[in-house]
Amino acid sequence: MVEHCEILKLLGDSTRLRMLQLLFKEELSVAELQKILNMGQSRISTHLSLLRQAELVNVRKEGKKVFYSYREQPDRAVEGLMQNVFAVTQSQAQVRADFKHLVHILDKRRKVSEEYFNSIAERLGKNYCPGRSWESIGHMLLQLTPNLVFADLGSGEGVIAHLLAKKAKHVYCVDSSPKMVQVGSDIAKKHELVNLTYQLGDIESVPLSDNSIDVAIxxxxxxxxxxxxxxxxxxxxxxxxxxxxxxxxxxxHKFLKAKELYADRWLGFSENTLYQYLKAAGFQQIDVYSASKETREPFFETLLAAGTKGS
Ligand SMILES: C[S@@+](CC[C@H](N)C(=O)[O-])C[C@H]1O[C@@H](n2cnc3c(N)ncnc32)[C@H](O)[C@@H]1O
Known part of the structure; x- marks a missing residue:
């Protein structure tokens, strides 16, 4: 631990005090401190090094840049002293001028980001955005999923079912391919998903009871x-x-090859056909719309059709 008199000695220098005042307000780079304090780099670095040795500042590296911020003192007496010093000295003309400069620096930072986003507005939704993926958005939306019973009909191995099982009361997967059912069951077992059940069956004769499911997919x-x-x-x-x-x-669609490539029976459905299927089955509050369109040939488009069984 740094001796109290050492800290008092460090605070006795007006430049270091000004630096600490600024770093208490905001994390800053050496270059930004240079601009605000209007001092050379070596002078600033010397002071920062002393503050660092006294554990009065945090250091964070970002590539070649180094950022400094005030480090809250674990010793309550020292932290109290620091707060008092900051409070007493903040009205000094020099410190007030530094704070004004700080506002400019922060404005500049904000403008860089603002100008970038201004330049890509209207394109951000379609363009690449680092870290944003439909998978991560799926996980976020999953957090809104209530504790319900789902049936994933024609589930395959269960890409959707595995995700849902993280939040659902139970997920029943139905698929007519014995191999899919086997692979899906093995994955569920491996991940200890006890609320996920696979059943071999046809979506035209589903092996589940009447009135037993909250959401069918x-x-x-x-x-x-x-x-x-x-x-x-x-x-x-x-x-x-x-x-x-x-x-x-x-x-x-008209991509005939889908029949041999993906074993498809139907070349998709029109919005109206899906609407009519749901209506004829008895569904209410039917909504059918285009959810996505691929950008490569043959430009497959996906429709989402939703309906509610009346109570
Ligand atoms: C294209 S995959 C879709 C899998 C999954 N639903 C998904 O979105 O990732 C179609 C699945 O439906 C299954 N399937 C095809 N005809 C079926 C039928 N009549 N009854 C049940 N499953 C069927 C296939 O075995 C396959 O696993």
Whole structure:
């Protein structure tokens, strides 16, 4: 621990006191301190080094830049002393002038970021934004998911189901491929997801009871059904009154190769066809809209169709 008289000695120098006043308000680089204090780099660095040795400042490196900030003192008596010194000296003309300069520096920093975002407004949504991914957005939205019972119909290995299982009361996966069911069950077991059950079954004859599910999902599965209307009727049957159906499927397209490449039965559906399927099954509050469009050929577009089973 630094001796109290050492700290008093350090505070006895007006430049160091001005520096501490500034660093108490804001984390600053050496260059920024230079500008505010109008002093050369070596003088500033010498003072900073003393403050650093006395553990009065924090140091943070960012590439070649070094930032300093005031370090709150663990010794309450010392921290009290520092606060008193800051309070008493803040009205001095020199310190007030420094604070004015500080406001300019902070304004400049803000402007750099503001100008950048001004220049990309209207493009940010479409452009690359470091760290932003649909996967991370999915995880964020998942936090809003209530504790419900889900049925993932035509689940595959369960990309969506595994995510939902983190928050759901229970997730039932239904898929007609024994291999998918096996792989999905193994993954669930490995991750100890006890609220996730896989069942071999057809989306046109779902092996789940009537009125037992809060949310039914058909993600890229409906275009594999031989009778899509029957699959939608089945989703309606298993839903509790008030339950919701969410369908994600391709908008109708002309990419014939999808049949051999992805074993698709239907080349997607029009908005109206999906609407009519849900309406005929008995769903209410139906909403169908385009959720995304790929930017590469054949420009697949995904529709989201949602409906509620009346109570
Ligand atoms: C394109 S994958 C979609 C998987 C998952 N829903 C997703 O979004 O990642 C289609 C899945 O539906 C399953 N499937 C196809 N026809 C089915 C049917 N009639 N009944 C149940 N599952 C079916 C396939 O085995 C496959 O796992």
């Amino acid at each position: 058909l993600s890229q599965a409906l275009h594999h059904a031989s009778r899509p209307q029957v699959a939608i009727n089945e989703a309606y049957r298993i839903l509790k009154p008030g339950g919701r159906l969410l369908v994600l499927d391709l908008k109708e």
